[in-house]
Amino acid sequence: MASQMPPRLTLRGLTKAFGKNVVLSGIDLDVAPRESLVIIGGSGTGKSVLIKTICALLHPDGGSVLVDDQDLFRLSRGDQQDILRRFSMLFQGAALFDSLTIWENVAFGLIYGQKMDRKAARRVALEKLQDVGLPERLAEAYPAELSGGMKKRVGLARAIAGNPDVIFFDEPTTGLDPIMSNVINDLIVSCVQKVGATAITITHDMTSVRHIASRVAMLHQGKVIWQDDIAAMDTTDNPYVQQFVHGLTTGPMTSEKP
Amino acid sequence: MLQSIGRALLSFFQKAGHFSLFALTAISHIVRPPFYAPTVGRLFLDIGFYSLPVVGLTAAFSGMVLALQSYSGFSSFNSESTIAAIVVLSITRELGPVMAGLMVAGRVGAAIAAELGTMRVTEQIDALQMLSTHPMKYLVAPRLLAATLMMPLLVIVADIIGVMGGFVIGVSQLGFNAGSYLKSTFETLEFMDVFSGLVKAATFGLLIAICGCYHGYYSRGGAQGVGAATTYAVVAASILILVANFVITALFFGV
Numbered sequence: 001m002a003s004q005m006p007p008r009l010t011l012r013g014l015t016k017a018f019g020k021n022v023v024l025s026g027i028d029l030d031v032a033p034r035e036s037l038v039i040i041g042g043s044g045t046g047k048s049v050l051i052k053t054i055c056a057l058l059h060p061d062g063g064s065v066l067v068d069d070q071d072l073f074r075l076s077r078g079d080q081q082d083i084l085r086r087f088s089m090l091f092q093g094a095a096l097f098d099s100l101t102i103w104e105n106v107a108f109g110l111i112y113g114q115k116m117d118r119k120a121a122r123r124v125a126l127e128k129l130q131d132v133g134l135p136e137r138l139a140e141a142y143p144a145e146l147s148g149g150m151k152k153r154v155g156l157a158r159a160i161a162g163n164p165d166v167i168f169f170d171e172p173t174t175g176l177d178p179i180m181s182n183v184i185n186d187l188i189v190s191c192v193q194k195v196g197a198t199a200i201t202i203t204h205d206m207t208s209v210r211h212i213a214s215r216v217a218m219l220h221q222g223k224v225i226w227q228d229d230i231a232a233m234d235t236t237d238n239p240y241v242q243q244f245v246h247g248l249t250t251g252p253m254t255s256e257k258p
Numbered sequence: 259m260l261q262s263i264g265r266a267l268l269s270f271f272q273k274a275g276h277f278s279l280f281a282l283t284a285i286s287h288i289v290r291p292p293f294y295a296p297t298v299g300r301l302f303l304d305i306g307f308y309s310l311p312v313v314g315l316t317a318a319f320s321g322m323v324l325a326l327q328s329y330s331g332f333s334s335f336n337s338e339s340t341i342a343a344i345v346v347l348s349i350t351r352e353l354g355p356v357m358a359g360l361m362v363a364g365r366v367g368a369a370i371a372a373e374l375g376t377m378r379v380t381e382q383i384d385a386l387q388m389l390s391t392h393p394m395k396y397l398v399a400p401r402l403l404a405a406t407l408m409m410p411l412l413v414i415v416a417d418i419i420g421v422m423g424g425f426v427i428g429v430s431q432l433g434f435n436a437g438s439y440l441k442s443t444f445e446t447l448e449f450m451d452v453f454s455g456l457v458k459a460a461t462f463g464l465l466i467a468i469c470g471c472y473h474g475y476y477s478r479g480g481a482q483g484v485g486a487a488t489t490y491a492v493v494a495a496s497i498l499i500l501v502a503n504f505v506i507t508a509l510f511f512g513v
Contacts, residue, residue, distance in 0.1 A: 092381070
């Protein structure tokens with residue numbers, strides 16, 4: 001699928017370091033429209049840094065991020081903002097705003113980003129809450145009153161509220177029980193399909209990978225060392241992928257850990 | 259030795275430059291749209307109205323202590339009549355704004371740093387950016403504006419309560435005539451005394467908000483980082499208040 005359509009996102013030679021700690025050392029990656037790419041890799045391999053760099057939350061040291069063939073970091077601030085408006089993210093801890101009610105959280109991007117009228121934004125927020133299986137009565141609650149799974153659902157509702165073109169999922173099932181993890185996985189698949197978005201997910205959870213991904217890329221030592229369709233993940237002879245997928249304690253990555 | 263001094267100096271100037279750049283950027287966002295009026299309104303209440311008790315109490319006791327101390331010092335020179343003048347000048351020029359500034363630095367500066375710091379470490383600031391909202395405009399500029407506008411109002415209240423504290427002690431404890439005490443107070447007081455205090459108050463409000471926002475915005479490392487940011491914010495704001503107080507006093511009353 002990725003090779004047949006012009007890519008929505010193209011990363012070329014992306015590098016990022018924090019002081020002497022090189023996190024990304026030349027990432028090359030293409031993501032096609034409506035594709036669901038899952039990036040896997042051990043802790044500290046730069047997965048979160050990678051998606052935060054693609055979203056311009058971090059500035060890369062080198063390389064390029066092309067969105068529909070436009071280089072994100074060479075555009076004027078206004079043009080860059082126009083592109084970033086088409087992105088959204090479900091954060092690891094949901095990152096809901098504590099001081100706002102649930103519906104205000106979901107409608108935040110509509111009210112402040114898209115300048116939508118509050119009443120109309122509230123209507124959209126209630127629809128999105130329904131899409132993620134949350135009752136309307138929770139609309140006036142505050143994030144502190146919700147469980148972890150509910151917060152993730154609200155985060156997902158907020159991520160899809162503006163009908164984005166690209167949605168990033170940062171470890172969407174971390175900290176959830178297996179049943180709630182599957183509920184979130186199902187919701188991610190259905191919501192992404194409903195809004196017709198491209199999805200990029202980073203996760204350690206192999207159940208999630210199998211549920212969400214149409215394609216998988218593995219990150220190791222700041223580089224993409226393997227990428228292919230999800231079906232190829234179990235049959236590849238790449239020792240890094242094999243070790244990660246099966247959670248083996250012995251393999252090429254074990255000896256490299258400090 | 260020389261190398262370590264040089265490194266420390268470079269680090270200091272780098273941090274000072276970073277802080278100044280943050281402050282200038284934040285101030286520039288106050289006057290550039292979009293404006294978040296409901297947020298500013300809520301902050302007026304948080305920073306201004308809810309600081310009234312602590313600022314009022316501090317001012318009342320400062321005025322009372324000032325009257326007592328001035329009397330014990332000046333009574334040996336038969337200068338009791340100057341007590342009212344000392345109280346009103348000290349309160350309006352110095353104690354009102356400085357005490358209010360230090361109390362607000364503790365209450366509001368710490369709260370701002372803790373709130374923004376928590377938002378940073380829980381990725382809420384990143385979430386704001388992902389929702390096409392500039393954190394400087396939504397979080398920092400409204401706090402700067404609210405603190406800068408609310409502090410002079412708090413200091414006006416502090417001035418009145420502080421002078422009344424001195425008046426209560428003067429009349430009830432020191433045996434002054436109420437009418438002549440108030441007459442000396444108003445005869446001594448000049449516009450510039452109050453105005454300089456209000457300029458100080460606005461400056462202190464701005465400094466408190468900048469310190470709170472800066473340390474919160476750049477906090478790192480979870481709960482410990484937020485705690486450290488809060489401490490730095492209060493310490494930095496308190497020191498800057500005292501430095502700014504000297505500079506403004508020198509500008510207004512220096513020879």
